Amino acid sequence: MIATSGSRSFDDVARRLEEAEATIEALLSGQIDAVLDADSKSPVLLASAQDALRHSEERYRTIVETASEGIWTLDENFNTTFVNRRLAEMLGYRADAMIGRSVLDFAGKRSGASDARLLLQYSLHNASEEHEVALARNDGSELCVLLKSSPIRQSASQDDGTLVMLTDITERKRAAERLQAFEDRTRFALEVANVGVWDADFVTETARWSEQLEAQYGLKPGTFGGTLEAFISHIHPEDRAEVIEKIAAAGESGLDFSMSNRAIWPDGSVHWLTNQGRVELGAHGEPLRGTGISQDVTERRALEQQFQQAQKMEAVGRLAGGVAHDFNNLLSVIMGWTELVLADLPADSPIRDSLDEVLRAAAGATSLTKQLLAFSRQQIVKPSVFDPNDVVVETQKMLRRLIGEDVKLVTRLDPGLGRVKMDQGQLEQVIVNLVVNSRDAMPMGGTVTVETKNVALDRESARTAADLAPGDYIVLSVSDTGSGMSTEVQARLFEPFFTTKESNKGTGLGLATSYGIVKQAGGHIAVDSTQGAGSTMSVFLPRSMAITDPSPGTAAATSRGTELVLLVEDDLAVRRVTTGMLKSMGYSVISVGSGEEALKLLSDGLNVQLLLTDVVLAGGMNGPALVREVRAQWPRLSVLFASGYTSDAASLRDLLDSGAEIVEKPFTANSLGRSVRHVLDARSEAERSRARS
């Protein structure tokens, strides 16, 4: 029964015959594809099979040639045996020009950190791993491909070559780079603008926060809990209901929302945040996800409040300026008549003391209006050269009153102190502000020391100690024995509206104004303070080498004159007291109540030497307008303005530059006399020099 292929048994022969018959039958019915030629040991394909084979080869070729991947076959030495059309396109060669060349000839320079040639070799030896490799195009440019190789096996025993599949990822990489660049830019913008980003998944009840957002809530990066519950828990308890309501409303409407809420930091501080957000709805209108941005607006809110405060102050200032004008007129009358009466009284008159008290009260009122005007920046700045010691001495009495009985005032004044050039009233203001500040630092009492000395700053100390140009300075320092200041307070000390006092006690403007005044004078205020050990504020002012201007009082002897003065003043009381003062100094006076009247008198040929006019006049023509008119027709006439403040200093400037002067209201007989004399003398000096030339 069992037949082996070599036997010649009957069964075997019979089977061979049957097989032969079946073979012929199959051949005749066209069921045979190939015949094996036993002699040549090679198969012979029948025609129909050849067609089929060709068809299938064509099919494969079509697949290979239309593939969007590059296909590259290599022999065992990695020389090119075939490239498809796509690969030839990628590299910019004709396909046949690549045949026979080593694949390594087409390696680019670098692939990331690696040498492209080495990486290409490595990936050919490590089949089935994908690698990003740079290849060089015919034109020298590089392209980036994703490369995967696999050995081609004709028989089990040996590799006959390598099949390489390549995908061009240059565009993909470029797009990824662009995306990365866009992301980097966006992240940078969000970081720099300090914008926090959140997103929430309402289905899983999870949330993500960016590091900026965590920072806005005072959290360290990565410490936000990651749930909606944690999200809500970081919001100020009073704002939670509103936030939840807003997000819920947006979840129903699908509309963008914006809101403000407070965040409580772990250190207890409260920060204001604004949020813009959006809720994405599902197919049935249910909220799926939310995203939003958040910004810390604490500083902006503070600035807005400061701005409002500043506007309020400006309004107060304007009001003060208006009141001060009328007030100054009243003070002029009070002081003027008191002085005139005092001048006529015998030295031993019993009412002299009473009148001195009236003057003292009026002087106090004068400094009050000056302070009001300082707020509204309508104070007239009149730089002069003077000894700061004089100012300290003059203000001492007022300072003692200001600081009260529990605080001792000590002055240590350098008798050889240099002069400074600035507005004397402003220095007075600075001293008052600093001393008041010291007093407030010592609620239980203590000592305020005002000290003056000369200082020479060399290059080094000027730069490091005081932020000044090297040179000679005078230093006026105010020290207290009070509570001292923290470095935080010191850093903000001169900021406008920064105050450590209760909101109704300090304006926060005193030190800021002082700082501005000193800076304007080319100086600097240095602060030296240790918490619990008192503070010293040192005012550096550039030393002036000019000669001291005549100090008030010493000029009284030279303030007299006999010239004819035309006085224009709309306030009857002021007009009368001013007339009285001028007459007591020997001048002749014609006074009128309006600019129009003055012009008429001048046109009628009245010959006066000085026009003294108030800046603010009731009626059509104010002081400056009158003076311009007068200047045009009578250019040689001397002009003196009287003013308590100047809200329109710019309109006056050209007049002041061309020789007119201002006497500040309320004036005393002394200050008026000095100014009148000065203007008249300057004019006659100019006349004389014109006559000489």
Place this chain on the structure above:
Amino acid sequence: MASRSENSSNLRLRLYVAGNAPNSLRAIANARAICEQHFAAAYELEIVDLLEHPLRALADAIVVTPTLLRLMPLPVQRVIGNLDDGTKTLMLLTGR
């Protein structure tokens, strides 16, 4: 596959074909269908391409393709052609 070949009662077949020639493809499809239908539990079908392995064909005394060899159970049986006649093929495969 290995576990099936250990079982001596299993059907072991070897089909010689010529690449993707039409009768060869038909024979492959027919052989698979018959095996799945009648011997699904235990069979082994090896497909050998004459064009790739002419020497193996010579060793198996193959003259034309497609040729289906029944290697097990013995005796060896041969079915010539594209196996379109399923009944004849089945008879030859199950016969002695």
